[in-house]
Amino acid sequence: MSDMLLSVRNLTLDIPTGSGILHAVRGIDFDLRRGETLSIVGESGSGKSLTSLAVMGLLGKSIKRSADEIRFGDTDLLKANNRVMRDLRGNRMAMIFQEPMTSLNPAYTIGDQLMEALLLHRNVSRDKARARAVELLEKVGITAAASRLSQYPHQLSGGLRQRVMIAMALMCEPDLLIADEPTTALDVTIQAQILRLLVDLTREMNMAMILITHDLGVVARVADKVAVMYAGELVETGPASEVFATPSHPYTRGLLRCIPQPGKTARGARLGTIAGIVPSLVGEVTGCAFRTRCPHAQPSCREAIPMRGTAGHAFRCVFADGALSEEKGVVA
Amino acid sequence: MFAFILKRLGLALLVAFTVSFISFSLLFLSGDPAAALAGETASGEDVEALRRLYGFDRPMMVQYGDWLFSALRGDFGESYYFKLPVASLIAERLQVTMTLGVCGILFALATAVPLGVAAAIRPNSLIDRVALFLSVAGQAMPSFWFGLILIVVFAIQLGWLPPSGASSWRHFIMPTIVLGYYAMPAIMRLTRAGMLDVLNSDYIRTARAKGSGEMRVLFKHALRNAIIPVVSLAAVQMGFMLGGSIVVESVFALHGAGYLAWESIARNDLPTVQALILVFSMFYIVFTFLADVLNAWLDPRMRSA
Ligand SMILES: Nc1ncnc2c1ncn2[C@@H]1O[C@H](COP(=O)(O)OP(=O)(O)OP(=O)(O)O)[C@@H](O)[C@H]1O
Ligand code: SF4
Ligand SMILES: [Mg+2]
Numbered sequence: 001m002s003d004m005l006l007s008v009r010n011l012t013l014d015i016p017t018g019s020g021i022l023h024a025v026r027g028i029d030f031d032l033r034r035g036e037t038l039s040i041v042g043e044s045g046s047g048k049s050l051t052s053l054a055v056m057g058l059l060g061k062s063i064k065r066s067a068d069e070i071r072f073g074d075t076d077l078l079k080a081n082n083r084v085m086r087d088l089r090g091n092r093m094a095m096i097f098q099e100p101m102t103s104l105n106p107a108y109t110i111g112d113q114l115m116e117a118l119l120l121h122r123n124v125s126r127d128k129a130r131a132r133a134v135e136l137l138e139k140v141g142i143t144a145a146a147s148r149l150s151q152y153p154h155q156l157s158g159g160l161r162q163r164v165m166i167a168m169a170l171m172c173e174p175d176l177l178i179a180d181e182p183t184t185a186l187d188v189t190i191q192a193q194i195l196r197l198l199v200d201l202t203r204e205m206n207m208a209m210i211l212i213t214h215d216l217g218v219v220a221r222v223a224d225k226v227a228v229m230y231a232g233e234l235v236e237t238g239p240a241s242e243v244f245a246t247p248s249h250p251y252t253r254g255l256l257r258c259i260p261q262p263g264k265t266a267r268g269a270r271l272g273t274i275a276g277i278v279p280s281l282v283g284e285v286t287g288c289a290f291r292t293r294c295p296h297a298q299p300s301c302r303e304a305i306p307m308r309g310t311a312g313h314a315f316r317c318v319f320a321d322g323a324l325s326e327e328k329g330v331v332a
Numbered sequence: 333m334f335a336f337i338l339k340r341l342g343l344a345l346l347v348a349f350t351v352s353f354i355s356f357s358l359l360f361l362s363g364d365p366a367a368a369l370a371g372e373t374a375s376g377e378d379v380e381a382l383r384r385l386y387g388f389d390r391p392m393m394v395q396y397g398d399w400l401f402s403a404l405r406g407d408f409g410e411s412y413y414f415k416l417p418v419a420s421l422i423a424e425r426l427q428v429t430m431t432l433g434v435c436g437i438l439f440a441l442a443t444a445v446p447l448g449v450a451a452a453i454r455p456n457s458l459i460d461r462v463a464l465f466l467s468v469a470g471q472a473m474p475s476f477w478f479g480l481i482l483i484v485v486f487a488i489q490l491g492w493l494p495p496s497g498a499s500s501w502r503h504f505i506m507p508t509i510v511l512g513y514y515a516m517p518a519i520m521r522l523t524r525a526g527m528l529d530v531l532n533s534d535y536i537r538t539a540r541a542k543g544s545g546e547m548r549v550l551f552k553h554a555l556r557n558a559i560i561p562v563v564s565l566a567a568v569q570m571g572f573m574l575g576g577s578i579v580v581e582s583v584f585a586l587h588g589a590g591y592l593a594w595e596s597i598a599r600n601d602l603p604t605v606q607a608l609i610l611v612f613s614m615f616y617i618v619f620t621f622l623a624d625v626l627n628a629w630l631d632p633r634m635r636s637a
């Protein structure tokens with residue numbers, strides 16, 4: 001399938017800590033086709049950023065990454081050396097971060113930082129690179145683009161900086177854009193603008209996007225596929241419409257419960273309204289990590305949990321129906 | 333940037349003016365200058381005669397104006413002890429001190445910055461430990477002791493270098509090492525801490541996400557930001573080295589300005605002390621100004637300050 005852009009199988013991330021190994025991400029699988037938008041949702045600390053950094057090859061040295069497969073286009077990222085990864089980063093895959101205020105280098109002009117990726121990856125003159133920088137600044141909705149090139153990051157607002165970050169990520173027209181909570185640090189009005197911009201640009205450039213977010217309203221509006229992450233595992237994956245219409249995992253349903261009408265969530269609806277505490281992931285982790293908070297937890301939830309559903313819409317629970325009948329029983 | 337430089341220049345001039353007044357007043361703070369000049373055995377008439385001769389009987393502001401005007405033309409009066417013009421006396425000694433100071437700070441920067449960067453790239457590695465050891469040793473070891481050890485080993489035992497004097501560049505090797513090593517630990521630790529901090533910052537992650545190579549990340553993106561506090565520190569140390577290298581100058585019998593200051597204070601040679609204080613302060617002011625300009629060039633956020 002030449003259509004397939006990114007395949008991740010059994011991605012596992014271990015972090016050594018003082019009190020043992022932190023199993024931050026445990027055996028997650030996902031696929032992304034060209035032009036598709038996958039949204040990864042989950043509470044703070046569930047491993048969303050680590051997962052995206054693992055794909056980019058930007059994990060810190062102390063974090064141990066293993067997987068059965070991480071394939072990006074024709075490249076096997078598990079076998080890729082630094083040189084190959086450098087050629088991909090900023091070129092075929094790009095990333096924007098949660099913190100627009102600190103993600104630009106204070107010592108260099110916007111222009112220098114925008115042109116850098118293009119000059120690194122393409123054999124173009126500075127004039128060409130500058131022209132492209134202006135073009136992209138205009139595309140991300142920055143006025144007086146040419147005069148912005150000589151400005152420094154501290155002269156721009158947070159919203160403008162995030163637009164610059166987006167323009168920077170798009171300089172080489174990547175196949176994959178990873179946006180890690182790109183709007184969390186911004187004002188609510190600006191959040192919507194930035195998000196619309198991202199969606200429009202991915203459509204226009206036929207770019208695949210991994211959009212990491214806390215905001216379920218966003219997911220409902222922009223994502224083709226959803227991956228729900230809980231404590232380092234994917235608990236449910238599937239087409240966004242299906243997951244919202246028939247959420248199968250108790251955690252997903254818990255997340256959606258605060259939403260009156262699935263798919264029409266108020267913007268800014270937050271996750272994490274489910275009672276209980278997330279278990280420690282240090283040391284051996286077995287069974288369903290959600291059992292400390294799940295209303296349907298059984299003794300068998302301590303054992304290995306099978307993946308259920310179809311390849312398209314899968315979830316992980318001891319109940320074949322994700323405890324749905326159980327839940328109705330409780331309600332009735 | 334230009335406006336920034338002008339502003340800083342104005343500030344520097346203001347400070348220089350204030351400092352000149354303070355160093356002038358020192359003459360009077362230390363008691364009756366005429367009596368000091370005449371010595372303990374002098375009679376009252378002798379003191380009065382000296383007072384008139386040197387103009388100490390005039391109003392203080394007149395004396396200050398006179399002194400400042402002369403100083404601006406490079407005339408600091410005559411040394412009480414050497415009976416020579418203070419200006420030429422200082423100029424001669426300053427040559428030695430400047431050579432030593434510049435070599436010392438360059439030696440310190442050339443060792444401390446690479447070591448600090450290397451230590452920050454691999455914290456807790458062998459190189460980090462070596463750097464830590466060198467910096468602790470540098471701080472624990474008094475300069476005179478380190479200087480004497482070098483003299484014993486390289487001048488007396490091995491005979492490679494002259495033990496004292498200032499007549500050739502070889503005379504400056506050991507003093508440079510001793511003086512530079514004194515400044516090295518602080519610069520190294522500040523570089524290391526700065527690099528560690530910057531390497532953990534979000535914009536370094538952005539640089540990597542763009543596909544920058546490791547060298548580019550370290551030297552283009554990180555070092556420029558990490559070195560900013562080091563510039564200010566080096567400026568202060570440079571000023572300190574020019575004024576305070578008395579110990580090193582004594583150990584190696586390099587008769588520089590630091591040594592002259594010590595001699596003049598011991599001999600109550602007020603015009604020389606006054607001039608030296610003024611010159612040393614001017615160095616501080618100039619270096620601080622240069623450091624501010626360099627920092628503003630490195631970090632655009634400072635240009636508006
Ligand atoms: N370098 C690291 N060293 C130790 N632990 C880490 C490191 N990076 C992440 N972790 C831990 O791994 C877990 C997952 O972190 P991650 O940043 O991926 O969460 P996240 O889902 O992106 O959360 P958020 O929504 O807050 O951004 C967290 O518990 C975090 O404390
Ligand atoms: S029922 Fe058991 S396996 Fe299913 S989500 Fe709840 S705790 Fe996990
Ligand atoms: Mg995160």
